Amino acid sequence: GQNIDQPTEMTATEGAIVQINCTYQTSGFNGLFWYQQHAGEAPTFLSYNVLDGLEEKGRFSSFLSRSKGYSYLLLKELQMKDSASYLCAVRDEDSSYKLIFGSGTRLLVRP
Amino acid sequence: NAGVMQNPRHLVRRRGQEARLRCSPMKGHSHVYWYRQLPEEGLKFMVYLQKENIIDESGMPKERFSAEFPKEGPSILRIQQVVRGDSAAYFCASSPPRSSGGMRHIQYFGAGTRLSVL
Numbered sequence: 001g002q003n004i005d006q007p008t009e010m011t012a013t014e015g016a017i018v019q020i021n022c023t024y025q026t027s028g029f030n031g032l033f034w035y036q037q038h039a040g041e042a043p044t045f046l047s048y049n050v051l052d053g054l055e056e057k058g059r060f061s062s063f064l065s066r067s068k069g070y071s072y073l074l075l076k077e078l079q080m081k082d083s084a085s086y087l088c089a090v091r092d093e094d095s096s097y098k099l100i101f102g103s104g105t106r107l108l109v110r111p
Numbered sequence: 112n113a114g115v116m117q118n119p120r121h122l123v124r125r126r127g128q129e130a131r132l133r134c135s136p137m138k139g140h141s142h143v144y145w146y147r148q149l150p151e152e153g154l155k156f157m158v159y160l161q162k163e164n165i166i167d168e169s170g171m172p173k174e175r176f177s178a179e180f181p182k183e184g185p186s187i188l189r190i191q192q193v194v195r196g197d198s199a200a201y202f203c204a205s206s207p208p209r210s211s212g213g214m215r216h217i218q219y220f221g222a223g224t225r226l227s228v229l
Contacts, residue, residue: 004153031216035220042114043154043202048216087154089154091216096169097142097206098144098169099146099154100156101154102153103151103153
């Protein structure tokens with residue numbers, strides 16, 4: 001079956017660093033995505049990993065290990081506006097672009 | 112460049128009525144996806160369409176649900192004879208054509224339609 005696991009909630013302090021983990025078991029693998037979703041709003045694209053390693057984009061970085069079925073999203077210099085849900089998603093089939101999403105991690109940034 | 116536009120943002124229906132949800136993809140995008148999100152749950156894939164074609168409907172319930180993406184106009188997700196269990200947020204996403212290289216894999220989401228069935 002298809003399974004994507006993320007922690008349900010995390011709390012961190014403004015200015016700190018937080019790492020949100022995602023593990024996946026899918027029938028295939030054609031890329032992993034991270035999205036940010038504020039309550040009541042559209043998910044917004046953060047990162048896309050298809051090869052092993054770290055992709056850095058400003059304060060956000062995403063890491064992938066295909067052999068371990070594991071990814072993490074690293075947020076540095078946390079700001080209050082980073083309080084949101086972070087969604088991990090995998091594209092498993094080459095023939096379809098559909099994404100399989102985890103349940104999301106709710107991040108609360110405290111002052 | 113406007114993003115993915117969904118309307119209405121909120122829709123209230125009584126049991127047995129029909130719900131029609133509309134989605135206009137980003138300009139230049141030819142692929143549309145519909146996802147459903149229940150409270151406290153992740154987004155669940157429903158259907159993937161290109162213009163006038165359904166590519167993957169493996170996530171669509173077998174009855175009452177249908178989707179189309181006509182040559183002209185928005186994509187429509189139609190739910191007939193709604194039941195309380197259909198209450199959810201329905202998100203549409205679009206992605207560029209396959210000629211866009213690596214960017215073609217990225218899906219851009221609309222703000223969703225929140226359907227409430229009374």
